[in-house]
Structures are given as C-alpha cells and as structure tokens.
Amino acid sequence: MIRSAALEDVPVIHAMIRELAEYEKVPHEARATQEQLREALFGERPAAFAHIAQAQDGEAVGFSLWFLNFSTWRGVHGIYLEDLYVRPGARGGGYGKALLAELARICVERGYERLEWAVLKWNAPTIAFYEALGARPQDEWSVYRLTDDALRRLGSGPGPAPDSAPGPVRG
Secondary structure, three states: OEEEOOHHHHHHHHHHHHHHHHHOOOHHHOOOOHHHHHHHHHOOOOOOEEEEEEOOOOOEEEEEEEEEEEEOOOOEEEEEEEEEEEOHHHOOOOHHHHHHHHHHHHHHHHOOOOEEEOOOOOOHHHHHHHHHOOOOOOOOOOOOOOOHHHHHHHHHOOOOOHHHOOOOOOO
16 A cells, blocks of 8 residues: 555654665665654655555555656656665565556646656666666766765855856756
C-alpha cells in the first residue's frame, strides 16, 4: 500500500534516509534532522512531499521524497524524486515500482510532463530496475553541485561582472 506521508512518519522517514545513506556508502553526508524534515514536509510552506510504502501489517518498508521542478522548455511542472528507498527485507515485493507508479500517477493527473531522479553509476541493480520500467538515462547531462565552503564563497562574494557571465545555463 502506498500512502501520503503523515507527520507521525517523520521518525521512520528519517531512519530510512540514514539507511539509504549507509547503502550508498556515505552515512556522514546524511545530516538532516527530524526537525528539518518535519519543517520541509509539514511546515507552513512545505518544500517537499513524501509517500510511504506500507506492508500488509502496517510497517513502513519504503518511502519516496520528492519536490516540484519546472521545465522552461515544456512550460509545466515536473517531479524531481530526491530519494526512493525500500528496506532490504521488502525488496522484490513491488514497493519500489508502486512508489514510482504513484508519482507517475500524480504527474499524469496534474499535467506534469517529467518525473526525474538521479542514480549512482555503480548501482547496477537499481539502474536495471529503472530501465525495466522504461526510464532512460540522460547521459548528455552532467550534474553539478555547490556545497559547503564553495557555496559559501560564491554566496558571500560580489556577483560576477556583467561582461564575465557564462554562456546559457539550462536546468
């Protein structure tokens, strides 16, 4: 069963985020607190949304966490899937596909034209799962990220001079 996350799901979502970080071999990078998740998902102005995959006994066995993006080329919103995780004991039970199907349903229902996400290149089983659903890699794009000191340096310095602006940037 797939359902929208509720406020009381924050602790289990937080726990599964930690599990996902362990699986991806970067537990030190998962620094979000339960309070930050609570605010992002259920605060005055939610920035993200989540769904829970529930086993028949009611146990949460997976989750998806997502937010809206916008395509300037298509002129409509899409969904960016930040995290999709199914606990090891529940894998193969259809929960991952059901979580993705729910997001695809939301896209279709609301007229969104994209459902996007990233996957680590070494994660062959997950890549095969996504491709079996019809998803295709966007190999012509490279993901860039500013964090920590580089982000602070850029964000606290003066902006670029008008004549030093880069070429077009498309996201």
